[in-house]
Amino acid sequence: MNDDEFQEFIDSCFEELEEKQERLISEFGFGSFDKFQHDFEKEEIYLLKDGQVRVKAKLIPIGSFNTKSSTWMWGWANEAFPAPLRKKAEKLKQLEALTGFEMFGNEVAEIDPDMAWEIAGMALNLLGSEGAYRGPAGSTQYFYALEQVDNVYS
Template sequence: MTVRSYQELVDSATAGLKQKRGIMHDTYGLDRAKGWDYDVKHAQPNFVIWGDEEQPLLYAETLEVGTFLPAHSTWKWGWCNPSIPSEQQEKLAVLRELAEITGQELFRLDQPFVISREDASGLLAMAVQHLDAQGGYAAKIVNMDGQSLDAHIAYTAVAGPG
């Protein structure tokens, strides 16, 4: 795959993710969103978006595709991240197939690698498309070491309250 065709694939996946976000926004009234909670380690659904008076607007089951560490501009795949539960790692392992599809070895790298924030967003979009997920989000969190990072999560199942 040429660099141009790879970029076209990323652009197409990014447009698809933007469309999915728009549908979720309209379906669940996310214009009323006031915040969210995310817990990778515990039972699904593990992502909640809430509105006024902390009333849930959306519940999502997620997979943490990867993490972007802004301080070092590095990406680490969720399928090889020991802080991600093993059952999620197993589900995420299919993302390595993107190396064959795109010819890009970065989909097989099991160590953090340097990448821009924009390219990290492209990896999330491609993962959402490959996983046939309902959407995705880059959640800004602080890890147990006190480092700020972006947890790039794919919504595998989404539901409203009740």
């Protein structure tokens, strides 16, 4: 892709991301949760409100953005995730061949906060996922692609 084609791809993927996120907001209440938990062995994420799990979903780690160093680490490169999740995230390496940009094949890249969401959009497009969740952990923001999003009634 040349620079113009790449920008068109980013814009299209970001528009798709916004539509998916709007659905998660309207159908599942995204943006209203107090905290999140995950079970990497089950490959699931849980969104809680008032101490109760309200939504659960299958997850694939897209990557993490460190706000202090402005660096992105791909989920497939992050050993904080178990091997089966890193293996699922390896599909994101296809973005390098698709776009022709090396940053999609490097384990770490310097980016800005807006680019983190643009990467999430491209990842959702490639994975065909339902939406994304950004989980804060100190100065690091973890981005997950979500599948099988469902309400949990207790």
